[in-house]
Amino acid sequence: MTYCEKDYKEYLEKLEEFKGINWINNHLQLMKKPNFWSILEYGEKSKSNERSAHEIRSSKMLRWLLDANENHNLGNIFAHKLMKLIGEDYALQPLKNKAIKTTSEEKDIDVLYKDLSQNICIVIELKQFAKEGASTGYASQLNKYEDLVKENIIQHNPNIRPHYIYLTPLKDEPSNSNWHAVSYHQLINIIEQILNETLVASTEQYAADTKKVISDFKEDLQRTVDYLQKDHSYIRETLTDKEKELTLTLAEEIQHETDSKYLNELLAYQQNEDEDLQNLVLIIKDYTKAQLQNHDPNDAVRILIRKIYNYFSADRTLDTENLQSYKAGKTLSPIKEELIHKYQLQFDKIELTTKAGQGVYLYHKDKKYRIYLSGDSRGCFPNDSVQLLTYDKEKVIQKSKKMKKNQFNIQIEDIVNNKIGCKAGGEIDFETLVKDYLIPAIEELNQLVDDEVKL
Known part of the structure; x- marks a missing residue:
């Protein structure tokens, strides 16, 4: 331009x-202002509103803050205040305590805090811009983490009382009622209390360094809140x-x-x-x-697209739980013969898009055209209608009038149960989406090719 x-x-x-x-x-x-967290992101080419590495770093920072045996020399004050925030009693211990361990040793759990001297554990799932997701065999990843704690901790020590925290920027409500919703703002308040009440009076040799590290973390949390809230x-x-x-x-x-x-x-x-x-x-x-058009990953959309692929594919079924990425050509599959005959399709193959896998192509039998449909990072579907493209250069020839742009809103908790939200209100099931909206859109574009309209 x-x-x-x-x-x-x-x-x-x-x-x-x-x-x-x-x-x-x-x-x-x-x-x-120099900030340690900004330096960590220096030179990164990842998109700033979808930083998976950010959640990893934040989880490590939380584990450090909670660990009573770390060199901040604050004891268990962060864990004490977090427990107080969710309405639970947990005695303050300002000294190091080897009975306390803060890890992520259980698979996929962001923060796992155990205090064997007081028989409690705190499990924290941290999100930045992502939403609560599904997991293999579970409608929610939170259910999975709860089972991991029961199997690997409580089973070995039935006296331990687990407490679950779902930490998100704007206090999203978890699907599992055993989890306490906590916002970044609430965590920021805890940090400010410790900065102003505990560290300000500390005589520890490295108190100033600790204060700087924690202040930088607080400002980074605020940056995320500002991005979402303003x-x-x-x-x-x-x-x-x-x-x-x-x-x-x-x-x-x-x-x-x-x-x-x-x-x-x-x-x-x-x-x-x-x-x-x-x-x-x-x-x-x-x-x-x-x-602008956004192709960042959205797990709900990726599940929907895989369900659409599976509906059409004759010889392959994609996993709708693990959501793995595929290289070009690895998902190319013939379309079911019964669908081709029923709708007189001139398109005979389907393929999942690479990388995020948020779209599919239907290929013309003579390799002249493609039909393309996809969703975006916000869960909107279709994000730019259902399109007829040239085969090679992907020039848009025609957009279907049978499905409106962003007509549907895909949420993880709905799509795992084959439900799709409508932007105009209400919801439909997956079969209705395909038969009443998607198939007519494909038929419309197929007819253009079949009639040999000047394209």
Whole structure:
């Protein structure tokens, strides 16, 4: 895409306007301040609103904070305050205690805290942007973790009382009622209490270092909350699609030090040098990219797409629980003969898309065309209608009018039970989705090819 002087100047005016928004200005100040967590992300090419590595690091940080034997020398104060938060009694022990262990030794559990001296364990499942997922043999991963604790801990020591915490940015409600919902904001409050009441009076040799590490963690938690909680509609409504694309291009140049063609052109039209400009672009990028087509993984969508694949595939059934990725060609399968005959399809093969696996292709028997459908990271389906494409260059020829863009909303707790939410309200089952919506859309595009319309 090309941009002229007018484009750049109007974009700069809007950036200057955004700086007047309080939360953006606060975010800019935070970005200027050295923060250990920002350094950990330095140079990463992963997408900032879907950082799986972030959850891993946060889990490690929580284990360190909870471990009474670690070098922060705070004893079990974090575990004590977490238990108090969920309405449970747990005695404060300011000293190290070898009866306390904080690990992730059980498969897939983020944080497992055990205190054999008081016969309790705390299990924490931490989320950043992901949602509660399913697991092999379980409708919810939380049910699986609960069984792991019962089998591997309580079975060996029936006196241990387990406590389950589901830690999410905005206090999402868990599907399992045995789990306590805790928000990042509540964890931030605990951190602030310890910073202001415990560490401020500490005479420990490395108290200042501990305070810095914990403060950085608190600010990173707040950054996630801000991303999800702030009203970003003004930014989205103010920027045109062309300006959103420019934002993503500029952010790519800034973050990954690629060719700075567009950044240099933008800087050339600045009236006054602005040291915040690059950071401002990065902030705006996080709040606009979700409005453009998004192919980040969404487990609910991936399950739906695999169910659709299995409905059509004649010789292969994909696992809808493990959601593994496949290399190109590994899922190519003939479409069931009965479906081809029933709907007089000119398409005879189906294939799951690679990487995230959030879409499928139906291939024309003469390798002239493809039909493509997919969902997006927000659970919207289909995210850009059902499309007829050329076979090689994937040029869009026609979009089906039988299924509206983003007509359905796919949630993990629904799709595992073959239920699909409708954006207009209510829900339908999987069979209805396929027979009343998807098949008619495919028939519509198939008819275009069958009639040899000028494409």
